[in-house]
Amino acid sequence: MNNDLEQFSEERLEDMQKYVTAGMTLGHADALLIRQAIGIALAAKRAKPVGYSIRDENYNWHIDFCGKAHELQQGDSLYTTPPANSPAIPDGWIKYQAQRPAANEYISFVSRHGEYASGLVGEDEWVEMHDGTSFELAEIYIWLLLPPLPAAPKPESDE
Incomplete structure (x- = not known):
């Protein structure tokens, strides 16, 4: 996964979730929203691919659910839900x-x-x-x- 989430370890996210209000003046609802956002980041960080898409020598696409495509170093990881910071379609596109x-x-x-x-x-x-x-x-x-x-x-x- 190559995105901004890589700069946070799972342990750091767990600590942030646990101690999010330490030293802050936040209402209960704000603290809850921050904890939920950190929970989403944790889930994305822990997400594992369910398969890989690969392209063969004839430029045909294949889906590999056996987990061998990552060894070919040409497979794109497939997730059941997109990981954090997945590409969004820009406005107007x-x-x-x-x-x-x-x-x-x-x-x-x-x-x-x-x-x-x-x-x-x-x-x-x-x-x-x-x-x-x-x-x-x-x-x-x-x-x-x-x-x-x-x-x-x-x-x-x-x-």
Whole structure:
């Protein structure tokens, strides 16, 4: 797990939960909320993967619930619930599974593999990028509709 939770050991979180009000002037409800938040952090810290996703030499994805994929050092850990600080979808971004971009829209996107790019959505299930390459729509994880380009300036009249 590579996130901000790594800086806290389980023991430190347990101590924080136990002594959260020491030296503080908090109401009962505030102290309870802080203890609950620390409890959530502890649960995330203790979470163990239930399986791993791996990609074979033919770029096919597989799910391994036997626990061997981590030995291959290419498996992403799968959890029953996301660990703390799991990636959130930023405001304005749309999950591809929820809504697909329409043809002839300019979008920025992040692929399922973490690549970031922008381009014009074509009629043929591909995004055409500025460098002449294409990207398959099905590989998009999240996308953002880009605003239209401003109109070209009008020439000044001689009046």
